[in-house]
Amino acid sequence: MSSDFEAYEQDFGTLTAEITNKIGRIPKLAGEEKTQLVLNVDKQLEEVRELLEQMDLEIREIPIQSRGMYNSRLKSYKQEMEKLEKDFKRSRIAYSDEVRNELLGDDGSSSESQRAHLLDNTERLERSSRRLEAGYQIGGERQQIVSLVCTVKREREWKKMP
Numbered sequence: 001m002s003s004d005f006e007a008y009e010q011d012f013g014t015l016t017a018e019i020t021n022k023i024g025r026i027p028k029l030a031g032e033e034k035t036q037l038v039l040n041v042d043k044q045l046e047e048v049r050e051l052l053e054q055m056d057l058e059i060r061e062i063p064i065q066s067r068g069m070y071n072s073r074l075k076s077y078k079q080e081m082e083k084l085e086k087d088f089k090r091s092r093i094a095y096s097d098e099v100r101n102e103l104l105g106d107d108g109s110s111s112e113s114q115r116a117h118l119l120d121n122t123e124r125l126e127r128s129s130r131r132l133e134a135g136y137q138i139g140g141e142r143q144q145i146v147s148l149v150c151t152v153k154r155e156r157e158w159k160k161m162p
Helices: 004-030 031-061 064-093 097-104 108-160
Strands: none
Touching: 004 031, 004 064, 031 064
16 A cells, blocks of 8 residues: 555656646746646646545555654645645746836836835935934933922922921
8 A cells, every 4th residue: 555655656746846847937938838838737736636635545544553654744745735836826927027027117217216215215214213212212311300300309398397
């Protein structure tokens, strides 16, 4: 039985390597070629899901004392599958910088002006933060002075009492 599991593991490794390769190519493609590759990867992901189900069924047939090792391996394969699915999702919507810039109408000067504007705002925020900190410090010092004045006033009143 464990030989069947190991065969499934080999198939899993081969399929996931192919999928990873294809996922890396998807953002660089366009049109029909991209659509075909997406459909192909989707089909291979379904095959991987079926492999994981077969592995799970195979583990159920393994003696209880050996299941722990196989369960942990299956768990890591499932985590790898989740990562592949997330990467696939991202790759389908990813665009090259050229396409992104075309869609958003970005050019190099726009980016530079945005950066300069961001730096100006950051400096303004830092100046405001320093002013606020100074204000809090002055407020704290005033509170200490008022407290001291009140203490001195109370002491005078105590001394005046017969």
